[in-house]
Amino acid sequence: MATKFLASEQLPALLEALARDARLVIPAKSDGLVQFDIWELRKEVELQVLLARQSPKEWVFPQCETYLRFEYAMAAPEETQDGASGVAPAGVAPAESAPAQAAPAIPHETIQLESLNEAPRQVIFGLRPCDVRGFVQMDRVFGGYGGFYFDPLYNARREATTLLAVTCREPRSTCFCTAVGGSPAGQEGVDALLTEVGGGFVVEVLTAKGEAALAAAVSAGFLSDAGEAQVAEAVRVKTAASAKVDSPFTLEGIRENLRANFADDRWHDLCLRCISCGTCTYVCPNCYCFNINDSLVETEGERYRTWDNCFNPQYTEETSGHNPRAHKANRFRNRFSHKFWYYPEKYESLLCSGCGRCIMHCPTRIDIREVLRVMGAPAAAPSEGVAAAAAPAAASSATSPVADQSASTEGKEA
Amino acid sequence: MSRQDHIREFAAQALSEGRVDYFIGWKEGFNPSEVIPAFVKEVAQVDQLLWNPLCHHNLVTFLKRNMPDPPEAKIGVCVKGCDSRTLVALLQEQLVDRERLYVVGVPCDGIMDRRRLEKEFAEEIVDIAFSEKGQVVVTTRSGEKREFDQQAVLLDMCTRCRYPNPLYADDMAGPAVPEPDREESQPDWSDLADYEALSDDGKQELLARIYATCVRCFACINVCPVCVCWDRCVNRSRQPELVSQKVETKSNLLFQMVHMFHVAGRCPSCGACDRACPVEIPLYLLHRKMNKELYDMFGFEPGTKLDEKPVFQVFNLADQFGD
Amino acid sequence: MAERPVKIIGIVCNWCSYAGADTAGVGRYKQPPNVRLVRVPCTGRIDPLFALKAFEKGADGVLISGCHPGDCHYSEGNYYARRKFELAERMIHHLGIPKERFRWTWVSASEGQRWQQVVTEFVAAVEKLGPREGRAL
Known part of the structure; x- marks a missing residue:
């Protein structure tokens, strides 16, 4: 598709045009903190500070969404006898369940359901290629990949969302997108990619969605065709940016190694400074675990889902009170194993796009790169850890709290 | 001998004599601008340990219930002045076992x-x-x-510090730093003045804005050294659901108030929660205020005297509260 | 639309204030109907969270009452409680909830008249401020 050019001074006009037909979400600075927020006139888009504090995932997968309201009511006996009134007890088909003449006239409970699914048309502008890959990886989970569950809430919003990403000119030292198959100018899932060059941005329109979102700006003349020199500069910028991203670990054999290291004691050493909070998962563009709650006040209630995270001690707690991941080392291991072993096994992709937010914002700076360097590599010498992994059942002795769980309990993420 | 050398020496001694299973100090993070908690298990690793004004982590966090690994580990730990107060608070209520601790006090010039x-x-x-x-x-x-x-x-709280020297330690990493005459001076609460000057509606508006950003990651309570039931928290309970799991301003603020009340009398405002919050919520507005009021009510400063009971575990017939 | 009547949650101990409210009823002391009572064994059982939760759920005022100091059925519950309530009151005000919306006091089982007076005064003070809507907590 077309490659356009946007002069820097036209950026506000472009944003205004984008906001005309859709909700426009941009990274903006407020109290010194860069966060994605809804664009308003005179709110400046922050493209200098690399990576908003949180990923933009909440705009497609909100942290908390009510998707069902319900109300209980008592139906009077006359109504059921009447039959024509059509109010039937929830889940019961009266015509088949009992002979009509024998139906006793008893009051019964009815429930009214109202499902909610807001999916406004929106454009997320100024997110980064790694943020976009977060959506791509989440799409597999919620989008019915491999015949698994298709989530109508997520998909309606995803469908209505256009992603206009910006190339990272100056990646941070914590960035490692190239190590997990991405790039500071990655195009996977991106509807249009903007690359900053002298005097403006080269805009590569990559999908029909991107084209549609930018159509108004093109016809209004904010976007012109990009010149050859500009395109060439964009290529140089991208190459230079890629060269600035470190490759801190190798993916080679990582799944097998994580499996082999499942019961390794080094998980305990690595997680000593972990405080078992959920910061890493809540700033992550890929983590998608959620929890469902019902709240009921008298006869009216709602069902909502909220983000959950595998560091929450209650995450795997069973109704009996037993918790297969009672120790923080169990939970710690899960995050990395899920991203690089369980998820890839099921969805044939990694669950990490290398943005490095979890490293930057962890209160104790737990470093996913370090964890994968250690646990994603084969255990050096035949140690107890390897022996234990070879016979996981035997390793489930009481000595190591990490070993008291089998891989079958990992179903929750899948 | 620098404080850092002292720390390394104490750690090496304790490890080599088998007095501790591991020693908790600070070390460099993924670059020299970052300092992270260090867990040293062998004498050969003690050179990782460092001391500089970036050592903000309160390591007492790693002593609280369900944090030590293995649970019965003998632990060596470094504490600054404010950290030592959280340790004293835990010791006052026997929430950590003194016998299994080796404490190195580090006088602090501010973080x-x-x-x-x-x-x-x-x-x-x-x-x-x-x-x-x-x-x-x-x-x-x-x-x-x-x-x-x-x-x-410096951190704002460090500029108002009354206890730069550890109040409880087995060994001290170097000489004490000068500290204010606490008999003569009052705590400085001027950091709350701007907020307190707001009208009721102004306060509610500000709080609504601040707490809308909370993501309920629980970093604040998990990192809090005196929040001992962190993994069995009323805030996470769904049955009964005392604090709604809904992530919305009201329940976010309620959640913080619960934390604040539950550590009242134990929390010396070490600021660990403020620094851990990934969205930079100014939690000091609550815990500093709580401590201000406790000082006003009882002249009480949490975690300062080992043989003292926290104010909410005792009472005085002569208390002049209520009508 | 006329303003809705204010809703007030009263948290009272079983032994004194609940009985005091009962005495007021038996004695037919007229009092405003805005208070919903929650009975607890002792004021010592009241967590400040109860009051905050009431505000969060939309209460316009919270009234806490128990046995006079010295009269606690469990000897000392209210001695602990009054320390907590004092801090709770100050912190609730710190949140920008006006002082008039939170009150704690002591009413004994025989003080029906005092209960009437406390409730009447408190409801009048809260009514003056009106219902709370759209607040942070």
């Missing part, structure tokens, strides 16, 4: 407000160095260097 420094630059900070003359030299990824006066970039 950097790294977040404030971060905001001075659009780029990433990769190095923070300290000169002899009390200057801080900050270097960014592209090589830009800027100097700051160390006193000017």
Whole structure:
């Protein structure tokens, strides 16, 4: 598709045009903190500070969404006898369940359901290629990949969302997108990619969605065709940016190694400074675990889902009170194993796009790169850890709290 | 001998004599501008340990219930003045076992407000160095260097510190630093003045804005050294659901108030929660105020006397509260 | 639309204030109907969270009452409680909830008249401020 050019001074006009037909979400600075927020006139888009504090995932997968309201009511006996009134007890088909003449006239409970699914048309502008890959990886989970569950809430919003990403000119030292198959100018899932060059941005329109979102700006003349020199500069910028991203670990054999290291004691050493909070998962563009709650006040209630995270001690707690991941080392291991072993096994992709937010914002700076360097590599010498992994059942002795769980309990993420 | 050398020496001794299973101090993080908690298990590793004004973590957090690994581990730990108060608070209520602890006190000249420094630059900070003359030299990824006066970039709470010297320690890493005459001076609560000057509606508006950003990651309570039931928290309970799991301003603020009340009398405002919050919610507005009121009510400063009981575990017939 | 009547949650101990409210009823002391009572064994059982939760759920005022100091059925519950309530009151005000919306006091089982007076005064004070809507907590 077309490659356009946007002069820097036209950026506000472009944003205004984008906001005309859709909700426009941009990274903006407020109290010194860069966060994605809804664009308003005179709110400046922050493209200098690399990576908003949180990923933009909440705009497609909100942290908390009510998707069902319900109300209980008592139906009077006359109504059921009447039959024509059509109010039937929830889940019961009266015509088949009992002979009509024998139906006793008893009051019964009815429930009214109202499902909610807001999916406004929106454009997320100024997110980064790694943020976009977060959506791509989440799409597999919620989008019915491999015949698994298709989530109508997520998909309606995803469908209505256009992603206009910006190339990272100056990646941070914590960035490692190239190590997990991405790039500071990655195009996977991106509807249009903007690359900053002298005097403006080269805009590569990559999908029909991107084209549609930018159509108004093109016809209004904010976007012109990009010149050859500009395109060439964009290529140089991208190459230079890629060269600035470190490759801190190798993916080679990582799944097998994580499996082999499942019961390794080094998980305990690595997680000593972990405080078992959920910061890493809540700033992550890929983590998608959620929890469902019902709240009921008298006869009216709602069902909502909220983000959950595998560091929450209650995450795997069973109704009996037993918790297969009672120790923080169990939970710690899960995050990395899920991203690089369980998820890839099921969805044939990694669950990490290398943005490095979890490293930057962890209160104790737990470093996913370090964890994968250690646990994603084969255990050096035949140690107890390897022996234990070879016979996981035997390793489930009481000595190591990490070993008291089998891989079958990992179903929750899948 | 520098404080850092003292720490390394104490750690090496304790490890080699088998008095501790591991020693908790601070070490460099993924670059020299970051300091992270260090867990040293062998004498050969003690050279990782460092001490500088970036050592903000309160390591007492790693002593509280369900944090030590293995649970019965004998632990050596470094504490600053404020950290020692949280340790004393835990000891007052026998929430940690004194017999299994070896405590190295580190007199403290104040800790950097790294977040404030971060905001001075659009780029990433990769190095923070300290000169002899009390200057801080900050270097960014592209090589830009800027100097700051160390006193000017301290954490706000450090500029009001009344207890820079540890109140409880088995060994001290060097001589004490000068501290205010606590008999003569009152705590300085002026950091609350701006907030307190607001009208009721102004306060509610500000709180609504602040707490809308909370993501309920629970970093604040997990990192809190005196929040001992962190993994069995009323805030997470769904049956009964005392605090709604809904992430919305009201329940976010309620959640913080619960934390604040539950650590009242134990929390010395070490500020660990403020620094851990990934969205930078100014939690000090609650816990500093709580401590201000406790001081006003009882002249009480949490975690200062080992043989004292926290104010809410005792009562006095002569208390003059209520009508 | 006329303003809705204010809703007030009263948290009272079983032994004194609940009985005091009962005495007021038996004695037919007229009092405003805005208070919903929650009975607890002792004021010592009241967590400040109860009051905050009531505000969060939309209460316009919270009234806490128990046995006079010295009269606690469990000897000392209210001695602990009054320390907590004092802090709770100050912190609730710190949140920008006006002082008039939170009150704690002591009413004994025989003080029906005092209960009437406390409730009447408190409801009048809250009514003056009106219902709370759209607040942070």
